Amino acid sequence: MCVIVVVHVRWGELESGQTTIAFTPVHQHETDDLTGEVQEQKSKARRNQLEVCFAYADVDAAYKRALENGAEAVSKPEEKEWGQKVGYVRDIDGIVVRMGSHVKSR
Numbered sequence: 001m002c003v004i005v006v007v008h009v010r011w012g013e014l015e016s017g018q019t020t021i022a023f024t025p026v027h028q029h030e031t032d033d034l035t036g037e038v039q040e041q042k043s044k045a046r047r048n049q050l051e052v053c054f055a056y057a058d059v060d061a062a063y064k065r066a067l068e069n070g071a072e073a074v075s076k077p078e079e080k081e082w083g084q085k086v087g088y089v090r091d092i093d094g095i096v097v098r099m100g101s102h103v104k105s106r
Helices: 029-035 059-068
Strands: 004-007 012-016 019-023 051-055 072-079 085-092 094-099
Touching: 059 072, 059 085, 059 094
Parallel strands: 051 094
Antiparallel strands: 004 012, 012 019, 072 085, 085 094
16 A cells, blocks of 8 residues: 655645545644634543544535535535535534535646
8 A cells, every 4th residue: 555645735645545544734724714613632531522534526516415415515516716616514413514616836
């Protein structure tokens, strides 16, 4: 198995085959403004909130399907300055789901 670590200005990614896991700072301006601030862990009995991100070829269609299946709209898909289309929904358990396209090369 080959693992590649990619570090960007605002986040890092761990790539392993078809799966990419991204790590971001606890407070990220874009996410905090759209989905609320992360509740920092105050005791070992609680764990931090998480955000799940899935990549789609057609973010608009995925966003629409999510809403049709009970997700709550947080932010409609829009083009970001780094070349990715991103939208946010909250699932029925309250977990924020980021729906994004693959980042386009510049």
